[in-house]
Amino acid sequence: MVVICAIATVVTAIAGYAGYAATIAAVGVAASVNLLPRHTGQG
Numbered sequence: 001m002v003v004i005c006a007i008a009t010v011v012t013a014i015a016g017y018a019g020y021a022a023t024i025a026a027v028g029v030a031a032s033v034n035l036l037p038r039h040t041g042q043g
Contacts, residue, residue, distance in 0.1 A: 001031045 005028025013021040 002028050002035065004028075005031065 005024050009021045009025045009028065012024060
């Protein structure tokens with residue numbers, strides 16, 4: 001999902017749709033949060 005959003009961001013930015021590119025980039029960043037390591041909080 002993150003890779004797809006990155007590609008779509010580049011394509012829409014090149015096409016001149018800055019607003020859509022920013023929105024797609026934000027979705028990609030939100031999806032990338034799931035790739036971060038989880039901290040369980042236990043010792």
